[in-house]
Amino acid sequence: MQTLILIVTLLVMMGVLALIMRAVLATEGPEPSANAPKTRSKVIWSMVVLGLVVSVTSLREWPHTQAGGDALVVNIESGQWWWDTDTTEIPLGQQVEFRVTTEDVNQGLGIYNSDMQLLVQVQAMPSYTNKVVYTFEEPGTYQILCMEFCGIAHHAMTYEFDVVEAGA
Amino acid sequence: MSTIDISQPAKGDGLIKLTMLLGGVVFLLMMVFGLVMRAQQGGWLDLDPALFYQLLTAHGAGMVGSAALSGAAILWYFTGRHVPLRSGIYLAFLGLFLLGVVLILGAIFVGGYGGAWTFLFPLPALSGGAWEAWAAIGFILGYLFIGVGFLLFYLEIGIQLVKRYGGLLKALGWHYLFGGSAEDVPPPTLIAAASVLVFNTIGIVFGAAVIAASIINLIWPDFAVDPLFAKNAIYFFGHVFINATIYMAITAVYEIVPTYTGRPWKTTRLFVGAWFAVVIFVQAVYFHHLLQDVNIPAWALAVGQIVSYASGVPLIGVTMFSLALYLKGSGLKWDLPASLLVLGVVGWSIGVIPAIIDGMIAVNKLMHNTQWVPGHFHTYLLLGEVAMAFGFAAWLVRDKAQTAMSALDKLVFRAYVGGGAGFALIFLWSGASSIPRRWAVHYEAWQFQSQLATVFACVVVLATLGLVLRYVRGLLRSA
Numbered sequence: 001m002q003t004l005i006l007i008v009t010l011l012v013m014m015g016v017l018a019l020i021m022r023a024v025l026a027t028e029g030p031e032p033s034a035n036a037p038k039t040r041s042k043v044i045w046s047m048v049v050l051g052l053v054v055s056v057t058s059l060r061e062w063p064h065t066q067a068g069g070d071a072l073v074v075n076i077e078s079g080q081w082w083w084d085t086d087t088t089e090i091p092l093g094q095q096v097e098f099r100v101t102t103e104d105v106n107q108g109l110g111i112y113n114s115d116m117q118l119l120v121q122v123q124a125m126p127s128y129t130n131k132v133v134y135t136f137e138e139p140g141t142y143q144i145l146c147m148e149f150c151g152i153a154h155h156a157m158t159y160e161f162d163v164v165e166a167g168a
Numbered sequence: 169m170s171t172i173d174i175s176q177p178a179k180g181d182g183l184i185k186l187t188m189l190l191g192g193v194v195f196l197l198m199m200v201f202g203l204v205m206r207a208q209q210g211g212w213l214d215l216d217p218a219l220f221y222q223l224l225t226a227h228g229a230g231m232v233g234s235a236a237l238s239g240a241a242i243l244w245y246f247t248g249r250h251v252p253l254r255s256g257i258y259l260a261f262l263g264l265f266l267l268g269v270v271l272i273l274g275a276i277f278v279g280g281y282g283g284a285w286t287f288l289f290p291l292p293a294l295s296g297g298a299w300e301a302w303a304a305i306g307f308i309l310g311y312l313f314i315g316v317g318f319l320l321f322y323l324e325i326g327i328q329l330v331k332r333y334g335g336l337l338k339a340l341g342w343h344y345l346f347g348g349s350a351e352d353v354p355p356p357t358l359i360a361a362a363s364v365l366v367f368n369t370i371g372i373v374f375g376a377a378v379i380a381a382s383i384i385n386l387i388w389p390d391f392a393v394d395p396l397f398a399k400n401a402i403y404f405f406g407h408v409f410i411n412a413t414i415y416m417a418i419t420a421v422y423e424i425v426p427t428y429t430g431r432p433w434k435t436t437r438l439f440v441g442a443w444f445a446v447v448i449f450v451q452a453v454y455f456h457h458l459l460q461d462v463n464i465p466a467w468a469l470a471v472g473q474i475v476s477y478a479s480g481v482p483l484i485g486v487t488m489f490s491l492a493l494y495l496k497g498s499g500l501k502w503d504l505p506a507s508l509l510v511l512g513v514v515g516w517s518i519g520v521i522p523a524i525i526d527g528m529i530a531v532n533k534l535m536h537n538t539q540w541v542p543g544h545f546h547t548y549l550l551l552g553e554v555a556m557a558f559g560f561a562a563w564l565v566r567d568k569a570q571t572a573m574s575a576l577d578k579l580v581f582r583a584y585v586g587g588g589a590g591f592a593l594i595f596l597w598s599g600a601s602s603i604p605r606r607w608a609v610h611y612e613a614w615q616f617q618s619q620l621a622t623v624f625a626c627v628v629v630l631a632t633l634g635l636v637l638r639y640v641r642g643l644l645r646s647a
C-alpha cells in the first residue's frame with residue numbers, strides 16, 4: 001500500500017513540476033496565448049471536481065473502522081517508556097478493537113508486521129481512550145513501535161505480540 | 169495601481185540586510201545540526217539520544233524561527249515600500265526575537281530541554297529526568313517573547329494599512345472581491361500583508377494561550393490542561409505560524425520577479441479571492457495533524473482532509489499558474505536571485521502534494537509520524553521558503569553590472585536544487601518504508617536510506633555555505 005502511495009505521489013509531483021517547467025523553460029519563446037485564462041479556469045475547475053470525487057470516495061466509508069459486535073477487545077496501556085497488553089496472543093482473522101491509554105504523556109501506537117511495515121496506528125493520549133480496529137490476516141510476530149515523540153527513550157519503546165491460528 | 173521603484177534604498181534597509189545575514193547564518197548552522205541527526209540515524213555517529221533530541225528541538229525551533237524571521241524581513245521590506253513603517257518597531261521586534269532565541273538556546277543546550285518544537289502537553293513537565301522544569305519554562309518563555317515581537321510587528325503593519333486604506337477589510341481587498349470597485353485596490357504585497365497579519369495574529373494568540381497554560385502547569389503541576397485541547401492549540405499555532413513564513417516570503421516573488429519580466433504582478437479578483445481562501449483554509453486545515461486522534465468529532469477530521477486538498481487549489485491554480493504566465497515569453501534573464509525565487513514557488517507547489525496526500529485519513533493511518541512528514545515539509549521549506557529567502561537576499565546585494573549567472577552561481581544553484589531534492593525525496597521514501605520520524609536510533613535495515621540522505625545533506629550544506637558567503641561578499645561590496 002505504501003509503495004502505491006509513494007508512486008502516485010511522485011507522479012502527481014512530476015505532473016505539477018511539468019506544468020510549471022513548461023513556462024520556466026519558455027521565457028524566450030512566444031508570449032502566453034490569449035486562451036491562458038481559460039486554461040487556468042479549466043485547471044482550477046478540474047482540481048475542484050477531482051477534489052470532490054476523491055473526497056467522496058475516500059470518506060464515504062469512514063476510514064477509521066468501527067468495531068463489529070463480535071470484536072475482541074484488547075486493552076493496551078502505555079507510559080514512559082513501555083507498552084503493556086491484556087494478551088500477547090491474538091487470534092488470526094479475528095476483528096480486534098485495541099483500546100489504547102497512556103498514564104503520563106502522549107504516545108503513538110504503531111503496529112508493524114514482521115517485515116517492519118506499518119499496518120495501522122492511533123494516538124494514545126493521557127486521560128483519553130483511543131480505539132483502533134484491525135483484523136490480522138497473517139500469523140506471526142508483530143511489533144508495536146512508538147509513533148509519538150515522548151522523551152529520550154522514545155525510539156526504544158517497542159513491544160511484541162503474536163498472531164496465532166485459532167485453536168493453535 | 170501605484171508604480172513604486174522597489175530598488176530605491178530606504179531608511180531601515182540596513183536592518184533588513186542584517187536580518188537576512190542572521191537568518192542565513194542560522195539556516196546554515198541548523199542545517200549542520202540536521203546533517204548530524206541524519207548521520208546519527210545512518211549509524212555513522214553514536215550520539216547520546218538526549219543530545220539527538222536536543223538537536224532535533226533546536227533544529228525544529230531554529231529553522232521555523234529563521235524562516236519566520238526571513239519571511240518577516242521580506243514582508244517588512246516590501247510593505248514599507250508602499251506604506252510608511254516605523255523602523256523603531258522593527259528594531260523592537262528584532263530585539264524581542266533575539267531575546268527569545270537566547271532563551272530557547274539556553275533552555276536546550278544549558279538546561280537540556282529536548283521536548284521538540286511542537287511540544288505536546290504534558291511532556292515539558294514530564295521529561296523522565298532529562299531536563300528540569302526551569303529549562304522547559306525557559307524554552308516556552310522564549311516562544312512568548314518571539315510571539316510578542318510578532319504581535320508588535322503585525323500591529324504596526326495593521327495600523328499603517330488601516331490608515332492608508334481606511335479599514336482592514338479594504339486592505340484585504342475583500343470589497344473588490346464582492347463586487348466593489350477596482351479603484352484603489354491594494355497591490356499584491358499589501359493584500360498578502362493584511363491576510364497574514366489576520367491569520368497569524370489569531371495563531372499566535374492561541375499559541376500564547378497554550379504557552380501560558382503550560383507554564384502554569386510547570387510551576388503548579390496540579391493545574392491540569394486537557395491534553396486534547398492543548399494539542400489542538402499547539403498545532404493550530406504551529407501550522408498557522410509555519411505557513412505564515414511562506415506567505416510572507418512570497419511577496420518577494422510578487423515584487424522582484426516583475427523587475428525581470430517587465431510584467432507587474434497584478435491584483436485581480438482571482439488574486440484577492442485566492443488570498444481570501446488562504447485566510448480561511450490556513451486556519452481550518454490544522455485538523456490534519458489530528459487525524460489519528462479518534463476522539464475528536466468526525467466532522468473535524470473530514471474538514472482536515474478536505475481543506476488540505478482545497479489549500480492546494482489557490483497555490484497551484486493561482487500562484488503557480490500566474491507565475492507561469494508571467495514567465496512565459498517574458499525574455500527574463502536568469503540570474504541567481506531570479507532562479508532562487510522561482511525555485512521557491514516550484515518547491516512550494518510540489519512540496520504540498522505529499523502533504524495533501526498524507527492529509528487523507530486513510531493514507532495518514534500509514535504515514536502519520538513517519539518520515540513522510542519531514543519529507544513533504546523539507547520540500548516546501550528547503551526548496552520553498554528558504555530558496556525565496558536566499559533569492560531575496562541575493563537580490564538585495566545584487567551587482568547591477570552582472571546580468572547573467574556566473575559559473576560558480578550555477579554550480580551553487582544546481583547543488584542546492586539537486587542536494588535538496590535528493591534529501592527530501594529520501595525522506596518520502598523512508599516514510600513509505602514505514603520509518604518513524606523523530607527516532608534517535610534507526611534499525612540497521614533503515615540505515616542505508618539515512619546514509620544516502622546524509623550525503624545529499626552535505627551537498628545542501630556546502631551549497632548553502634556558498635549562498636551565505638556570496639551574500640556576505642555582496643554586503644561588503646555594497647557597503
Ligand code: HEM
Nearest residue numbers: 199202203205206228231284285549550605606607625628
Ligand atoms: C541540509 C538541510 C537539512 C537537513 C540535513 C535536515 C535534517 C533534518 C532531520 C534529520 C530531521 C529529523 C527527521 C526525523 O524526524 O527523523 C529534521 C526535522 C525538521 N527539519 Fe530539517 N533539515 C534540513 C533543512 C531544514 C530546513 C531548511 C527547515 C526549515 C526551514 C527544516 C525544518 C525542520 C523541521 C521543522 C523539522 C521537525 C523537527 C521535529 O520533528 O520536531 N529543516 N530535519
Ligand SMILES: [Cu+2]
Nearest residue numbers: 146148150154
Ligand atoms: Cu514515543
